[in-house]
Amino acid sequence: MRIITYNVNGLRAAIKKGFIDWLQANPADIICLQEVKAMQADIDLAPIEALGYSTYWFCAQKKGYSGVAIFTKLKPDELFYGNGIMQSDAEGRVLRADFGDVTVINAYFPSGTSGDERQTYKYQWLDEFFEYLNELKKLRPKLILCGDYNIAHKAIDIHNPVSNKKSSGFLPEERAWMDKFYESGFVDAFRTINPHPHQYTWWSARFPSVRLENKGWRIDYISVTEPLRAGIKDAYILPDVKHSDHCPAYLELNLQG
Numbered sequence: 001m002r003i004i005t006y007n008v009n010g011l012r013a014a015i016k017k018g019f020i021d022w023l024q025a026n027p028a029d030i031i032c033l034q035e036v037k038a039m040q041a042d043i044d045l046a047p048i049e050a051l052g053y054s055t056y057w058f059c060a061q062k063k064g065y066s067g068v069a070i071f072t073k074l075k076p077d078e079l080f081y082g083n084g085i086m087q088s089d090a091e092g093r094v095l096r097a098d099f100g101d102v103t104v105i106n107a108y109f110p111s112g113t114s115g116d117e118r119q120t121y122k123y124q125w126l127d128e129f130f131e132y133l134n135e136l137k138k139l140r141p142k143l144i145l146c147g148d149y150n151i152a153h154k155a156i157d158i159h160n161p162v163s164n165k166k167s168s169g170f171l172p173e174e175r176a177w178m179d180k181f182y183e184s185g186f187v188d189a190f191r192t193i194n195p196h197p198h199q200y201t202w203w204s205a206r207f208p209s210v211r212l213e214n215k216g217w218r219i220d221y222i223s224v225t226e227p228l229r230a231g232i233k234d235a236y237i238l239p240d241v242k243h244s245d246h247c248p249a250y251l252e253l254n255l256q257g
Helices: 011-016 019-024 086-090 116-139 172-183 189-193
Strands: 002-007 030-034 054-058 068-072 078-081 094-099 102-108 142-148 186-188 220-225 232-237 249-253
Touching: 002 102, 002 142, 002 220, 011 019, 030 102, 030 142, 054 094, 068 094, 068 102, 086 116, 102 116, 116 142, 116 172, 172 186, 186 189, 189 220, 189 232, 189 249, 220 232, 220 249
Parallel strands: 002 030, 102 142
Antiparallel strands: 002 249, 030 068, 054 068, 078 094, 094 102, 142 220, 186 220, 232 249
């Protein structure tokens, strides 16, 4: 199973920048997109479907905002739209697909960068989502959580941890949530393969030079529960894919045995 998570920061804009050409290269079996900022009806799906992908969408009620989608060449047995929490679902943040005994969750975590109100909501969402995951894990122990977590977990995951220690996305409370999340039975797939610094998935679009200088943050993750750890075959990021201010993160899992 080859999986990619990718915040496209507007799928229509990404398509204009060559997203479909990238899909033609067959980058993965399952592609989890965040911040699609579009309804299905807004996109010409024919070129995507011609490549063998079925598409499933969970959009925000507000047009042009948030939203997640799963493009998959593997047929899911069942889909669940949202996690049953009203505000999160109104913002189109969680889409779940079950493939046999493996569950893929595509999540777009809130950002707190716009101010205190959204930062407060981010903490609320994190608590609610953690409870959702723990309950689901009892029924579906083989979980894969793809998404834009909007948190750089450790100092190695951000270009300048000292100057960003008071920045949303690297606050102590957010990083503590990540600690709790991984201690609860999840594994950061990328870090099981790649222990090296200067590996990022997001660069500020306000300052184009920061991507050239690789002054980024790693805030996009694929995490798996412990029963899937042994199946991690490969994991890496794709910083040269540039349809967005984010780049894709990739995981290859061996599900045999």
